[in-house]
Amino acid sequence: MSSATANKLRVVVIGNGMVGHRLLTTLADLGAMDSLDVTVLGEETRPAYDRVALSSVFDGKNPAGLSMVEDGFFERHGIVCHLGDPVTSIDRTKRTVTSVGGLVINYDRLVLATGSAPFVPPMEGSDGPGCFVYRTLDDLDAIARAAADPAVQRGTVIGGGLLGLEAANALRNLGLETDVVEFAPRLMPVQLDDGGGRALRRHIEALGVGVHLERRTLSVESDGARPMALTFDGHDPLATDLVVFSAGIRPRDQLARDAGLEVGERGGVLTDATLLTSDPAVYAIGECAAVDGRTYGLVAPGYQMARVVASRLAAAATGTECEDVFEASDMSTKLKLLGVAVASVGDVNPPPGVDPGVRHPLIWDDPSTGVYQRLDVDDEGRVVAAVLVGDATQYGEILATFRSGEAVPAPGELLRPTATANPAEGISPSMPVCSCENVAAGAVLDAVATGCSTVGEIKTCTAAGTGCGGCLPVVEQVLRFGLEARGETVSSALCAHFDHSRAELFEIIRIRGLRSFAEVLAEHGTERSAATIAGAGCEICKPAVASILASLGGGHILEGDQASLQDTNDHFLANLQKDGTYSVVPRIPGGEITPEKLMVIGQVAIDFGLYTKITGGQRIDLFGARVEQLPLIWRRLVDAGFESGHAYGKSLRTVKSCVGETWCRYGVADSTAMAILLEERYRGLRAPHKIKLAVSGCARECAEAQSKDVGVIATERGWNLWVGGNGGMRPRHAELLAEDLDDETLVRYIDRFLMYYVRTADRLQRTASWVESLDGGLDHVKAVVIADSLGVADALEEMMEAHVATYECEWKATIDDPQRAARFVSFVNAPDEPDPTIVFVRERDQIRPARPDERPSPDPMEVMS
Amino acid sequence: MTFLLDPPATSVAVCPVDDLVDDRGVCALVSDRHVAVFRLSGTRELVAVDNVDPFSGASVLSRGLVGSTRRDGAWVTYVASPLRKQRFDLRTGVCLDDPNVALDLFEVTVDHGMVMVQEV
Ligand code: SRM
Ligand SMILES: Cc1cc2nc3c(=O)[nH]c(=O)nc-3n(C[C@H](O)[C@H](O)[C@H](O)COP(=O)(O)OP(=O)(O)OC[C@H]3O[C@@H](n4cnc5c(N)ncnc54)[C@H](O)[C@@H]3O)c2cc1C
Ligand code: SF4
Ligand code: FES
Numbered sequence: 005m006s007s008a009t010a011n012k013l014r015v016v017v018i019g020n021g022m023v024g025h026r027l028l029t030t031l032a033d034l035g036a037m038d039s040l041d042v043t044v045l046g047e048e049t050r051p052a053y054d055r056v057a058l059s060s061v062f063d064g065k066n067p068a069g070l071s072m073v074e075d076g077f078f079e080r081h082g083i084v085c086h087l088g089d090p091v092t093s094i095d096r097t098k099r100t101v102t103s104v105g106g107l108v109i110n111y112d113r114l115v116l117a118t119g120s121a122p123f124v125p126p127m128e129g130s131d132g133p134g135c136f137v138y139r140t141l142d143d144l145d146a147i148a149r150a151a152a153d154p155a156v157q158r159g160t161v162i163g164g165g166l167l168g169l170e171a172a173n174a175l176r177n178l179g180l181e182t183d184v185v186e187f188a189p190r191l192m193p194v195q196l197d198d199g200g201g202r203a204l205r206r207h208i209e210a211l212g213v214g215v216h217l218e219r220r221t222l223s224v225e226s227d228g229a230r231p232m233a234l235t236f237d238g239h240d241p242l243a244t245d246l247v248v249f250s251a252g253i254r255p256r257d258q259l260a261r262d263a264g265l266e267v268g269e270r271g272g273v274l275t276d277a278t279l280l281t282s283d284p285a286v287y288a289i290g291e292c293a294a295v296d297g298r299t300y301g302l303v304a305p306g307y308q309m310a311r312v313v314a315s316r317l318a319a320a321a322t323g324t325e326c327e328d329v330f331e332a333s334d335m336s337t338k339l340k341l342l343g344v345a346v347a348s349v350g351d352v353n354p355p356p357g358v359d360p361g362v363r364h365p366l367i368w369d370d371p372s373t374g375v376y377q378r379l380d381v382d383d384e385g386r387v388v389a390a391v392l393v394g395d396a397t398q399y400g401e402i403l404a405t406f407r408s409g410e411a412v413p414a415p416g417e418l419l420r421p422t423a424t425a426n427p428a429e430g431i432s433p434s435m436p437v438c439s440c441e442n443v444a445a446g447a448v449l450d451a452v453a454t455g456c457s458t459v460g461e462i463k464t465c466t467a468a469g470t471g472c473g474g475c476l477p478v479v480e481q482v483l484r485f486g487l488e489a490r491g492e493t494v495s496s497a498l499c500a501h502f503d504h505s506r507a508e509l510f511e512i513i514r515i516r517g518l519r520s521f522a523e524v525l526a527e528h529g530t531e532r533s534a535a536t537i538a539g540a541g542c543e544i545c546k547p548a549v550a551s552i553l554a555s556l557g558g559g560h561i562l563e564g565d566q567a568s569l570q571d572t573n574d575h576f577l578a579n580l581q582k583d584g585t586y587s588v589v590p591r592i593p594g595g596e597i598t599p600e601k602l603m604v605i606g607q608v609a610i611d612f613g614l615y616t617k618i619t620g621g622q623r624i625d626l627f628g629a630r631v632e633q634l635p636l637i638w639r640r641l642v643d644a645g646f647e648s649g650h651a652y653g654k655s656l657r658t659v660k661s662c663v664g665e666t667w668c669r670y671g672v673a674d675s676t677a678m679a680i681l682l683e684e685r686y687r688g689l690r691a692p693h694k695i696k697l698a699v700s701g702c703a704r705e706c707a708e709a710q711s712k713d714v715g716v717i718a719t720e721r722g723w724n725l726w727v728g729g730n731g732g733m734r735p736r737h738a739e740l741l742a743e744d745l746d747d748e749t750l751v752r753y754i755d756r757f758l759m760y761y762v763r764t765a766d767r768l769q770r771t772a773s774w775v776e777s778l779d780g781g782l783d784h785v786k787a788v789v790i791a792d793s794l795g796v797a798d799a800l801e802e803m804m805e806a807h808v809a810t811y812e813c814e815w816k817a818t819i820d821d822p823q824r825a826a827r828f829v830s831f832v833n834a835p836d837e838p839d840p841t842i843v844f845v846r847e848r849d850q851i852r853p854a855r856p857d858e859r860p861s862p863d864p865m866e867v868m869s
Numbered sequence: 870m871t872f873l874l875d876p877p878a879t880s881v882a883v884c885p886v887d888d889l890v891d892d893r894g895v896c897a898l899v900s901d902r903h904v905a906v907f908r909l910s911g912t913r914e915l916v917a918v919d920n921v922d923p924f925s926g927a928s929v930l931s932r933g934l935v936g937s938t939r940r941d942g943a944w945v946t947y948v949a950s951p952l953r954k955q956r957f958d959l960r961t962g963v964c965l966d967d968p969n970v971a972l973d974l975f976e977v978t979v980d981h982g983m984v985m986v987q988e989v
Contacts, residue, residue: 500939522910538909539892539946542936543954568892568910572932572951575893580951584927830928831898832884841903841921841928856926 012041013321016101016111018091018259020044023290023306024117025052025072027314028083036318037081043109044083045101047090047118048140051078056303056440056471058144059170062177063782064710064726064740067141094263096283113285113320115313116273118256120291120301124249125162129224134231135247138171147248150230151178156245158183160234162221163250164191166337171248172213179743183214183242185221185234187251195337195348199369200391203376207344207394210374216242255292255299268294277329279313287313295330303471304439305333336403336439338396345396349406350389352380363388368419377419385411387418400478404435437478440471445482452486459483498767499544501529506692507764510552514763520565521549547571548767551654554690555762557810560817561690562824573652576828577814578634581627583842583853586634588614588626589651590641591687594661594679594699595622604644612637615850621658621696623649628851630838635825638815647687647813654768655690656697659683660708664701664718671701673718678747679707682716685751686758688811692765692774695758696730710738713771714754719743723750727757727785728775736772739782742790752801756789759800880978880985886915887982894931894948896920899986904975905931906984907959909946916959917975917986922950923964930957930972938965 017024028044031037046052053070061067078085089105094114102108122137124130134156136147150156159175161168164186175182186193190201191208205215220237224247233241255272266274266282272294279287279295288294289309291301300306312328319326338347354360363380370376375394379402382388387406392399402418412418433446443466451465459480463469469476497503504512509524518524525540541549550569554561561574573579578586590605605624609616612633614626629637650656661679665671679699689695698709699716709715715726721744729738742753765774778784787793818824830839843859844851883897883906891910896903903920920930933948936956947956947965956965962972976987 501937536911537937537944537946538912538914539907539935539937539959540911540944541892542938543934543949546934546936565891567890568935571934572929575932580929580932582925582927582952584929830896831903832888832895833882834898837898839903839928841926 012039013317014041014110014112015043015115015317016109016113017042017044017115017117018101019117019119019290019292020046020048020052020085020087021117021119021290022052022055022072022303023119023310024115026307026310027115027117027289028081029077030311030314031318032077032081034314034318036314036321037083039321040317042081042083043111044078044085045089045091045103045107045109046085046087048142049088050141051085051087053141054471055139058138058141059174061141061144062148062174064738066737069737070141091259094259094286096263096265096286099285111285113287113317115317116260116281116286116288116292117290117310118259118292120253120255120299122249123252123254125221125251127221127223129226129231130247130249132224132226132231133229134226134245135224135249137249138167138174144174147174147246148178150246151175151180153230156230157181158244159246159248160185160242160244161248161250162234163252164188164215164217165194165250165252166192167253168248168250169208171250172208173211175246175248176211176213180246181214182212183216183244184208185216185219185236185242187218187220189218191215191217192346192348194353196346196391196393197352197378199367199376199378200346200348200352200393203369203371203374203393204344204346206371206374211344253291253301255294257292257294260288260292268297268299270294270297270299272297272299277331278316279309279330287316289313295332298332300333302337302439304442305330307440307442308333336406338399338439345392345394347392347396347399348390349387349399349403350380352378352389352391361388366415366419379415379419381412381415385413385415387412387415400435400437400475404432407436408432408434437482438466438468438471438475440475441467441469443468448479448482449486449489452483452490456483457487498548499542501525501541501545503530504528506548506552506767509549510555510763513549513552514556519553521546521553521569522565524549541569543571544767547574547654550574551690551692551767555807557806560812560824561814562818576631576634577648577652577818578629579652581853584839585627585842585853586629586631587651588629588634588637588641589619589623589649590646591649591683592623592658593683593687594659594676596661596676596680601644601646604641604646608637608640611640613844613851615852622660623658625651628844628853630830630842632829632835632838635819635828639819642813642816642819648815650688650814653688653690654693655688656683656686656695658696659686660696660698660712662699662701662706664699668701670704671718672720673701673723675699675701675707675716675718678716678718678723678750682714682751682754685808686754688814689758689762689807691758691762693768693770695761695771697754711735712738714738714757716750716754722746725750725753728772728782730770730772732770734772738772739775741782741786753789755804756797756800757785759803760785760788760796763800763803879988880980881988883984883986885982886979886984889984892935894933894935896928896931897986899975900988902973902975902989903928904986905948906977906986907931907935907948909935909959915977915979915984917977918948918957918959918962918972919975922952922955923970923972924950924955925952927952935959940965 051073089103091101091103093102099111100108122139159180160183161172162185164184172182172184191204222235224231225233231247233243235241257267257273260273268274273288274294275281275288281288290306312330315328316326336349362383366379368377378391380389390402435445437443437445447466456462456465469479546569550566615628617625619625659679659682661676664675696712697714698707698712700707700709701718709717711729711731715738717724723745724743725741726738727741730736829835831837843854845854881899889908894905894907904917905920906917908915920928933951935948937944937946946959949956957972962974964970978985
């Protein structure tokens with residue numbers, strides 16, 4: 005250690021989990037890192053990740069995406085970090101910790117953030133092969149690998165609590181027949197009452213998960229390679245090939261016990277409200293801590309502990325005082341999985357020994373919809389506890405009332421608000437919005453007041469919604485309320501000429517059967533007098549309406565007044581380049597091309613002097629065409645069997661493919677054939693933005709399908725369908741929509757997905773941000789596409805069929821019609837005259853646009869003809 | 870818009886007025902100037918401005934989209950460059966996004982159904 009660091013306070017943190025890491029980021033935010041010398045030791049080999057979102061890796065999320073550590077964070081703040089090297093002992097007299105790897109590190113202050121470990125009830129066979137717990141990425145990895153074995157068909161979760169149900173959903177996502185075994189007489193015994201448990205059970209069973217209550221598991225019977233069955237006390241055995249234990253958690257307090265620190269009655273390192281343990285140099289935070297004897301199995305209280313300790317360490321480093329203490333929080337929760345809304349507020353089941361007080365339960369139990377709600381109020385009308393199953397929209401409202409401790413005049417209204425009640429009315433600043441990040445409505449409103457106007461900005465400013473994401477609908481509601489208070493109407497208006505959003509306009513045009521921009525403007529524009537304004541409309545609404553008319557099968561995109569709506573790219577059916585020339589991109593479906601066709605492209609390029617380049621989309625781009633050359637070039641290409649590649653349109657671009665099973669030794673399906681089929685099906689489809697697809701022949705994914713709007717990956721059993729990926733400025737990984745589909749179902753799902761996007765997305769919104777913007781995100785898309793939750797699947801498929809049936813190559817239609825072709829001139833009054841401002845120079849044996857200093861007026865160096 | 874029976878001798882014929890599509894431009898060669906000519910929807914007036922986009926030097930403004938926006942309570946009609954989308958007031962030539970830049974205006978008339986642009 006250099007002398008400069010000698011007098012810094014040495015802090016050692018054991019554990020780089022969610023709470024341990026929050027301590028580090030808070031210290032950095034407080035600007036305390038300069039006066040501290042911080043070392044972190046973690047048992048896991050990965051830096052901190054979002055454990056709350058752990059299950060999302062089974063929905064196709066990349067584990068790297070769960071990381072909570074910004075690139076270069078440790079280096080930037082001078083934090084020494086040893087991962088994969090757990091601490092084995094603490095010497096409190098010498099103030100050192102020792103690691104498995106033999107490190108011995110001195111501390112002035114020690115922070116225990118070791119989290120907790122899943123509890124595996126003692127029974128025979130519980131440690132054999134095929135038995136797992138559900139806590140870390142490594143655990144999930146092991147489960148996924150075991151489940152991939154074709155001999156493994158059935159999985160069982162022991163424990164029907166919050167985590168157990170999450171694990172059950174994961175097994176279901178892995179394609180296993182899944183059962184849940186619970187010792188208590190109901191699911192989620194801690195948070196629910198019997199009625200809630202019954203309703204939840206129906207929902208879980210409807211998902212195809214078997215529920216077995218009041219079963220004490222005695223043993224895991226195994227054949228030596230994997231489990232065969234579970235045996236119970238007084239019940240028949242249950243056959244299973246894989247077991248996940250989720251029977252509660254135990255604080256990891258062994259290090260503390262060995263070091264002689266005091267522990268709580270029911271485990272956990274005992275601390276007071278300042279988070280100090282029985283040794284004033286040692287703190288404990290997160291799930292391993294027992295604050296005044298009580299442990300917390302949720303992340304929000306852990307974050308609060310981290311904040312207290314960070315302020316205390318920062319104060320100690322600068323020799324100041326800090327009064328921050330941890331305030332006990334309640335354990336209200338909202339379950340975030342399985343598409344079943346479940347929430348509980350307060351304690352419906354007061355722990356033994358605690359006086360439940362007077363409680364009047366109000367119960368709404370509707371088996372027809374699967375909704376069960378219970379609200380307990382006391383004599384004064386204050387909310388004491390609540391259980392919500394099947395419909396938890398009132399969770400935020402009820403939680404706020406519960407926390408405020410105020411009496412409610414008509415508690416029934418809390419459960420079933422009358423339709424006229426305005427949800428945004430009177431949002432109280434103390435209403436909790438985001439429990440993961442402990443953000444109240446006030447903080448969101450403050451952020452709005454200082455200029456935030458989108459959910460994205462609120463996330464950045466307040467961190468609300470960055471945890472489990474369950475609060476995003478509430479965040480949006482508060483945001484709208486704040487914007488309205490700021491005097492802004494929360495407008496989804498397209499532009500000054502239309503008050504409607506693109507999706508609304510789409511429905512209006514579709515239902516009213518409108519055929520031209522003039523009609524749409526006259527009937528639905530902001531100024532009905534628009535017809536008398538010169539050039540009414542703008543570069544936003546015109547192409548948007550043109551795209552809608554085209555998606556609805558409005559004929560050739562240059563027909564009628566549509567010609568004046570198209571961006572120049574669409575107007576000339578080619579991409580405008582910086583010097584006023586255009587590029588030409590013929591469609592090459594799936595990237596497959598015959599040598600004969602390659603030669604045609606080569607010959608055309610030679611004859612017209614075009615620059616040629618292989619694109620990132622597996623086709624060939626020809627650059628430097630003057631507008632009057634476009635019809636001539638396309639005549640040649642169309643005659644040779646090429647079609648428009650729509651590189652100019654907000655429409656399907658390419659379907660990338662790999663060679664697949666036909667040639668590749670790993671391929672399991674003919675990815676090229678599927679790519680060609682899809683490209684020919686969706687070619688020419690106009691959409692809110694461009695659409696890209698890809699098909700890979702196996703999990704090696706050479707076609708990069710997971711970065712596409714629609715990605716298809718072959719499996720041994722069919723096709724996996726991924727959606728909502730994109731590259732570009734903000735790359736996003738696609739998410740898994742459905743697995744192991746046959747050809748027909750695959751195409752049907754893609755039809756539905758794409759048409760639903762075409763109908764409802766915003767202008768210039770790619771599928772990735774569209775999926776993100778939907779209430780419910782991917783789950784909503786799944787519900788619409790797979791389960792037809794909106795009852796629109798048939799209509800979507802019909803629209804797609806209509807598109808497929810009426811497709812024609814725009815270029816062929818253009819050059820076959822002399823009137824349409826006539827417009828392709830540089831000068832209307834001198835059609836044979838080339839544009840003299842277009843000047844090329846040669847570079848690497850091809851042309852490129854001349855730079856200003858290379859344009860020798862008056863006589864150009866080289867004018868291509 | 871004025872209909873002149875005797876256009877000045879210095880006018881150049883562009884195209885039949887019926888060939889124009891409302892709000893979509895054409896480019897004419899007038900002496901050695903490139904002129905973008907538009908007929909606007911709504912009022913159906915003819916306007917003509919320099920076709921060369923001053924921001925890029927490319928001869929492309931006739932290929933831009935025509936639109937309207939409210940400024941100080943009145944509608945202003947403009948063309949947006951197809952390259953980087955700067956907007957130019959079609960009646961004054963002034964760039965709405967950078968008032969220091971303006972396009973030359975040309976006088977445009979109709980004679981016996983022919984669009985005529987006056988040389989400058
Ligand atoms: C030609 C090509 C580059 C190349 O030389 O390889 C290209 C060229 C252009 N890209 Fe691209 N992109 C090309 C592949 C890509 C890819 C790679 C891919 O498709 O696998 C991406 C990332 C993947 C993606 O889209 O998610 C890509 C992401 C973009 C983006 C960012 C999109 C986003 O959502 O963030 C833009 C901008 C936009 O569309 O608004 C863009 C826009 C453009 C434009 C249209 C810019 C413009 O407005 O003039 C370029 C026009 C070129 C032309 O005249 O043909 N290009 N562009 C590629 C054509 C592929 C094809 O055969 O059609
Ligand atoms: C599947 C799942 C879903 C969840 N969902 C929710 C939810 O929806 N809402 C919610 O609030 N909470 C949820 N939780 C709980 C939440 O993840 C925890 O409350 C939170 O992670 C606690 O943070 P922590 O830092 O205390 O512990 P952890 O995140 O577990 O971190 C402790 C770290 O310390 C390491 N460690 C232990 N001993 C040592 C040692 N001797 N040396 C070095 N390192 C050591 C561990 O390996 C671990 O990496 C969920 C948990 C799981 C597993
Ligand atoms: S990366 Fe940028 S410069 Fe390159 S082709 Fe794409 S849009 Fe053009
Ligand atoms: S409640 Fe989990 S992110 Fe807000």
